[in-house]
Amino acid sequence: MSVATIERAGPAAVTAGFLNTDWSPRDVPDGTVTRNVVLRTADNAAVTGSLYVRGKPDTVVCVMHPREFMACHYLIPDIVESGCAAWSQGSRSVGNDLRLEHELALLDVAAGLNFLRDQGFRRIVLLGNSGGASLYAFYVQQSSLDGGRRLARTPGGRPVDLANLAMPQVDGFVFVAPHPGQGMLLMDAIDPSVTDERDPLAADPALDALDPKNGFVEPPASSTYSTEFLQRYRAAQRERVARLDAIAKELIAARMDARRKAKDSGDEHLRRLAAHTPIMTIWRTDADPRCFDLSIDPSDRGYGTLWGRDPRASNYGAVGFARNCTPEAWLSTWSGLSSHAALANTVPSIEQPTLFVEYTGDVSTFPSVARSLFAAIGTSRKTHLRVRGDHHGRALAKGEELGRNIAGVKVRDWLREQFA
Numbered sequence: 001m002s003v004a005t006i007e008r009a010g011p012a013a014v015t016a017g018f019l020n021t022d023w024s025p026r027d028v029p030d031g032t033v034t035r036n037v038v039l040r041t042a043d044n045a046a047v048t049g050s051l052y053v054r055g056k057p058d059t060v061v062c063v064m065h066p067r068e069f070m071a072c073h074y075l076i077p078d079i080v081e082s083g084c085a086a087w088s089q090g091s092r093s094v095g096n097d098l099r100l101e102h103e104l105a106l107l108d109v110a111a112g113l114n115f116l117r118d119q120g121f122r123r124i125v126l127l128g129n130s131g132g133a134s135l136y137a138f139y140v141q142q143s144s145l146d147g148g149r150r151l152a153r154t155p156g157g158r159p160v161d162l163a164n165l166a167m168p169q170v171d172g173f174v175f176v177a178p179h180p181g182q183g184m185l186l187m188d189a190i191d192p193s194v195t196d197e198r199d200p201l202a203a204d205p206a207l208d209a210l211d212p213k214n215g216f217v218e219p220p221a222s223s224t225y226s227t228e229f230l231q232r233y234r235a236a237q238r239e240r241v242a243r244l245d246a247i248a249k250e251l252i253a254a255r256m257d258a259r260r261k262a263k264d265s266g267d268e269h270l271r272r273l274a275a276h277t278p279i280m281t282i283w284r285t286d287a288d289p290r291c292f293d294l295s296i297d298p299s300d301r302g303y304g305t306l307w308g309r310d311p312r313a314s315n316y317g318a319v320g321f322a323r324n325c326t327p328e329a330w331l332s333t334w335s336g337l338s339s340h341a342a343l344a345n346t347v348p349s350i351e352q353p354t355l356f357v358e359y360t361g362d363v364s365t366f367p368s369v370a371r372s373l374f375a376a377i378g379t380s381r382k383t384h385l386r387v388r389g390d391h392h393g394r395a396l397a398k399g400e401e402l403g404r405n406i407a408g409v410k411v412r413d414w415l416r417e418q419f420a
Contacts, residue, residue, distance in 0.1 A: 067097035078408035082415035101332040125172035133178030143167035156328030187336030191284035192236030248327035
């Protein structure tokens, strides 16, 4: 594993960033040394990391997301203040999740943790925020298995050598605003009224969450959906995901068949088909009824989704979850039926001390889901805290303290208690 390093001493400006509109800059404590490194993974991909150290801690807390930049994560100052080092890592897919496969992202995680062990850290704690929670929990599940029992292929069939991968064990886990996994998040948000994947506007009125006949009311008023509608809606969401799975598998099968045939043929068309990787465009992936009907699994949340308060713009617009991805990325990351990174399946493997921080106004993890995920965590040494704030720890009302600041104190104190 090769390492490139850039070091500088003194406070590093760590803002309250990560999709933040309530900008609240905070520096890491005086005396902190920041070290930026570039690592090579087991399959020779390049990933980056930033290590924040004050003094000589023997415990390091890791923050990572499979597709977001986390070097300015708002909890880094609190981690350093706890007496631990902070490690913020990027994956190979930061800012571009077109080809994101979670099994390959485990190689990225392992590269970072092996680097930290090589630096002499005795204890490693994983802090999974939002989508980072499902990546890190997936890592814990796979690292707890003997090599021969680990996954050998992605859901799309790509070989991944986890069996021979050095996967250091970890000593603790912190969840902050975890959602149930990107596939499960999308399963609950995908618009089931789509009747033609090639037509972004095609809609079945009987399954349209924005149709007043089904209970929709213009925002900011809350809609009211019947139990019967919600049951049909949820079933149709699974059916749409299953159809997209079938499309993805057909695209992969066609390419692999062309590759086999191209080996024994000089046919130029076959060679080009074998080299081609199609891109799936998946429209309308932001239509979770709980975001429009606030009486469903009630909480402190306001109207709207992670993408905004206009249900038409967020669902029909160009930006959204899984909008463009390879068939392999769809199956590994965004399919609630095929992805291996669903928290409900991975958190039972967590036997380490665990802190679970839920924001009460979260629009990606709702109270009943948070309770279910917490109950499924394998260890009995676990604590569930509820902090008033939205998914990103912002205040829910003018004049309130930022939820992220309250969460930061709780995380800091828990780390001191568990790993002082």
